[in-house]
Amino acid sequence: MSLLSKSRRLRETPFTPGVKRNGVKAYTVYNRMLLPTVFESVEADYHHLKNHVQVWDVSCERQVELWGPDASKLMKRLTPRNLDKMQDDQCYYVPVVDENGGMLNDPVAIKHSDDRWWISIADSDLLFWVKGLAIGAGLNVRVIEPDVYPLAVQGPKADDLMARVFGDEVRSIGFFRYKWMRFKDTKFIVARSGYSKQGGYEIYVENEIYAMPLWDALFDAGADLNVRAGCPNLIERVEGGLLSYGNDMTMANTPLECDLGRFCKPAENNDFIGREILEQEIANGPSREVRPITISGDAVTPPTAPWPLFKEGKQVGSVTSAAWSPDFQENIAIGMVETGSWDAGTILDIDTSNGPRQAEVKAEFWSK
Template sequence: MTKTADTAKPLPLADLHRKLGAKMVPFAGYSMPLQYEGIVAEHEWVRAHAGLFDVSHMGQLEVRGPDAAKALEALMPGDFIGLKEGRLRYSLLLDDNGGVIDDLMVTRRADHFYLVVNAATKKADLAHMTRRLPDGVSIEERSDLALLALQGPAAADVITRLGGEVSTMTFMRGSPIRIKGSEIWISRSGYTGEDGFEISVPVKKAEKLAKLILDDKEVKPIGLGARDTLRLEAGLPLYGQDLSPVSTPVEAGITFAISKRRKMEGGFPGDERIRRQIEDGAKVRRVGLKLEGKQPAREGAAVYSGDAKTGVVTSGGFAPSVGAPIAMAYVAAADAKDGTELKIEVRGKKLAAKVVPMPFVQHRYVR
């Protein structure tokens, strides 16, 4: 049976979303708020103020054991042995051919690693890692935790007004803090390109915390629609569209997720293929495209160089902050250079597009 917003799994804050007037839609098996007052208005509010996202559909996992760092390095290309406590690292779960099974965030805490994985892949991720982790290293899904994201230039001030101390916290760092008597885990990270925080909080305390944050005049609730337009402008890939087992990190343009030591030493799935692509180049590349006119191109649209098909759009839409339609696509390496003129087929018409640098809107992380 196809899931609808009513039959999909509810989020911990489902009642609050409905009270706030959210339009609910099914996404990754969950009933999620698509929008409250409108995607463009919410997008622009996050760029100017701060927006609260409920991302409790994401998987929160904990990996424990004396050899946990080494075990994770056998699954992913990040440097986890050298990762300091309270630091986050963007990484990739890879298959044996170097294809991307998932992209995720890994944090070293005092006695374990904390992973945040994508909702649509979390069951498969958990099964994959459970099979491959050695004896003495355990993995647990923390379904008792909700996850909120507060994003936008006013985010730090909002947390400060609630009594949280984040003034010394910089991008990709995390720490437990106390807000109104409750201890939460907070990291300076997010999926919008803006400054902001992701907050892990017990499900039982999530609604109270969300209401406290929303009481601030600088904060509005934001849905999936604006989350997608914000991440697209930030040039951030979406798993299942821009990333999949078909693509390697080199093809996807995310080799920054492979640390210098791991590039030299290898020891992760698909390392030979990936290191060969780093040295020799990949045949296809993920690129940013800016279209002429106002008509957007969506996922699946064919991309042409002259009369020859060179690739396919993986994400696309109208970008409110850019004032034009933009897209991400995989194209032949020969057509991936900035400034290359291409065409995208939309409804039988070929729209002019140009390869442009990403991000489309500059990141505003606090480093």
């Protein structure tokens, strides 16, 4: 078995003792931190997530903090999404693009006030891009990575577990909104959000001394709810069409290609980087888009590199994430497909790790 060599560049998290205690079997590296990927097995973890409740160490979702008089001005330069009506208790999913309209990240923005924002990032060095923009524009804003460690509670029993730890008020938090909730002698931002379709919360722990007390409180309160440690699950996220930055989209893709066009409003937000490119693409339409895809045959091994899709011998796209779905009893996948080949029902050829197969473009993802 190969092991990761740990150093200061590869960080554990304040929840790592709890993760180890609960039998983690595999990690990946995400924003130079450990992210658990398997506890019992991918399939067993999937079934448990869809039926019970899990506690996820997602401290790797690092925050980029904007703090100062020009914080909102800088935030609006980062994304094509209109932020003008965003309230102080809201979280927004925001595509962040470069000067070519390419996706740099797809974080969740948390608005504390006009003068203070957190950007909860996917796996990329967005901090350096934001600092560069702030310095280059001469903005009066501090850009740092604060000591904040998100912990997710996901699954159909998440409301019951969270209410036992934070009180029934937690149930009133709206989707992609947050409240400051008391825990012991401190308070955390608790948002109704998370990287699954099963529902749940993300808790933003600002002081790591509270990390393991919170972890233990959740497990003590959830014993009869069959609470377990968990992690983002490949099968469940593909069913729900949840894209993974660096896998299903990269800097080579625009938000429109990633089915995020609804967040691109150049007429309402006229000062973001990459505006001209995205305006042209909105006018002309994207040349390729993300699509749900099924793959014939028995269970495939998930790809570690894109699998090419062909139509009449010509490559027309690729599959970037795939897995066997126990609930739907078929291979399900996320692909990027060119116009003219992306209509539902289109049959394509695909080269998988398990050999050539047939693929079919579907109308919608399996879980909404």
